[in-house]
Amino acid sequence: MFDRIDYSITMSHRIEIVVPSGLEALARAEAQRIAGLRLDPPTASGVIQATMRGSLPALFDLRCATSVFVVRTFAIPRPRALLGDEHLRAVLAMITMVQRLHPAGTFQTLFLSAAGADSSVLQRFKHTLSERLGLAVGAEDGDLLLRLRPSVRSGWDLLVRLTPRPLATRPWRVCNREGALNGPVAHAMALLSRPHPTDRVLNIGCGSGTLLIERLLIGPAVQALGCDTDPAALACAYRNVAAAGLGRNVLLYDWDAQALPLPTASMDVILADLPFGHLVGSHTTNLSLYPALLREAARVTRASGRAVLISHEVRLMERTLAELPVWHCEQQLRVDLGGLYPRIFVLRRRDD
Template identity: 45%
Template structure:
């Protein structure tokens, strides 16, 4: 789970029929049907958790613990084409982990691929402070690596975060949804997959970004429901008052755009959304320009902040705000 998103991840898991237990810094403990868990859109990855009352990883080499580990790896690998396994742990290249790897390889027949093994075993101290835990990832790739992602671009949004943004902005079948600065289309795809909508529109001024978005929409099977428009967001020609939900993952000024451009773009997006938003419009914005966002929000009176969440995204800590007209 991405840091900051626990309340919504919990809600989604409960709606999927899972029993949700303790919350940890980077995850939730859940119990439920595997298929339902693997369909969660706000979960970055799903792991099978094994707790071991041992003082250090060396003790995992004991017979009983090895049997549990082997059974877990076999259960996870059964039916899924993993090419190998690897450990994600402090000291993963130590003699203890090499021995563990040999034992697991011999018992399961799965090769140990320390660099690119798809079956990931995270070994770490139990956050409850009682021994160690091993987390076995259930899928070869994290859930945030969506199968619809056939085209990626610098600054492309993490799909798990996009799904969270869509949930926070609200999803209704009658929504006329607009994604300003849609880039590779992450928010548009995630909104289309979240349920029916009256209309789904993405705008970007970059032709290559739109080609990329088109490819992703096609791969997701939602292209026919979406409209892409090449335009500067300040001059779209779209009907005033025509949208119920507007979202934008603004340029962060590092991989995409520049801080100088952002000084214009951030306030402009509020103006544009004010013009294009229907009565009751919900506006969700994500940006890493934290001080600029503060300043822009403070210097206007048309929008009030309904929700303000700081999230973690690839080493950044952007803010996700949901605004309503004051």
């Protein structure tokens, strides 16, 4: 772990925290615990506006956030004015401050996201910055991400991402699989399970291990099990679990979620990213899978135990739960996953 050089701690900064739409309440609760961060009243979905009067690297540890930006408004009529000496020096100072929060050489490429980014003015602005900073002009995944937009306060807002990769890009993810659950969403699901050190946790259909890892990074559990019938998924999960430093804490098995070799009432918490019927599975398969899986999950979960499940098959989930009164749905959260809008179902097993 490197020592962060923080040149920002004595200043006040406007901050924009981007979160998956639907998780704003959880993200705000997490952000409120950061010293020096004052949140603005809620406005647009998927965004938290704030003022930071403390160390900016404290924001790097936000787990419900997708990205975090520092924001400055320039009182200018058009972006062309940013090429003037005064404003250009202010932009460079803003970027340099962000660079100094990280070890030298962390940022190699620059990317500008803006309406009209291909215009001659913004092309010149982008290339001027790259020359002054010694960075290559990158593609959409550039290390140094800048956003330019009209400000609601009049003028133009420049946003600089505080980290070279989105916070949602977990460092432990050394193996990825198509359809893998978003890190912030998995973290939110783990929080919704009300984690406790005495938990016995089962992740059904564990895939690449995201839910188990995010749960154990919050705090310990007495037992953490994952199961999947896909050998490639289990191999991927083993790699990610090891990269997260949790190899001794997690046991992974080739188990069918519809017939678990576990004693009745042996688990406290069930976590699952259920097949959406898009990249994984099909709606036809889900018609039989969901009822069988939820019945088996109820069998292995103790009375008053919890299940936190995410699915895009909302009607099927609601119909199945209506037919299985052993589960009480305490909460549903609709989440934006880049054009898909699944729901997180927070369930409690009723007493027999």
